[in-house]
Amino acid sequence: MPGGSTPTRRRILCTHCSLVLEVDEAAKSVSCRHCYKRVVTEALIVKNYVAVRKFHTANRMRITKKGIVYAAVKADDLEIDGVLEGDALAMRGIRLTKRARVKGNLRGRTLVVQPGASLVGDVRIGPDCVPETAALEE
Ligand SMILES: [Zn+2]
Known part of the structure; x- marks a missing residue:
């Protein structure tokens, strides 16, 4: 080596x-x-239109202001600066910027919503809402 x-x-x-x-x-x-x-284990930066059933990474995902995602999303950390239509699960935090337009149910450890963001859906936030991550802390 x-x-x-x-x-x-x-x-x-x-x-x-x-x-x-x-x-x-x-x-x-x-x-x-x-x-x-x-x-998928690489960090994803979404700058275009994505329409798939599942859009997953075991890393960070950032949907930029030009990003339009129609999918069920799963990531470690999720930042939305564009459009998401679909449910999202973040093992850590979800952050919606003032430009975010989200229709879907969100689940994650933390949630930050900047004034101006639009969010329509059920929200389940907190350590207890992501029991999957308990295995990482062993
Ligand atoms: Zn597996």
């Missing part, structure tokens, strides 16, 4: 089966060793 430095590892939850995986910080995706499905 050249250099002898070990790559930075981080613990994530599989976005499919919610079991714990340890991945290279630099990995863009991994195959889950529990359910064998592909797990």
Whole structure:
């Protein structure tokens, strides 16, 4: 091994089966060793139109002001500066900027809503609302 430095590892939850995986910080995706499905692990910045059933990453996701997402979204941290139509789950925080337009149910550890944001849907926020993350703290 050249250099002898070990790559930075981080613990994530599989976005499919919610079991714990340890991945290279630099990995863009991994195959889950529990359910064998592909797990996206790179940070996503959405600058365009996305319409899929599921839009998941075990990392940060930012929907920019030009981003329009029609999907069920799952991320570690989710920042919405554009449009989201679909339910969203964030293992950590959700942040809606003043430009955010959201129609869907939100679930996450924390929620920040800037004045001017629009949000139509049910909201479940708090550590108890994301029981999946308990496995990461063991
Ligand atoms: Zn899995």
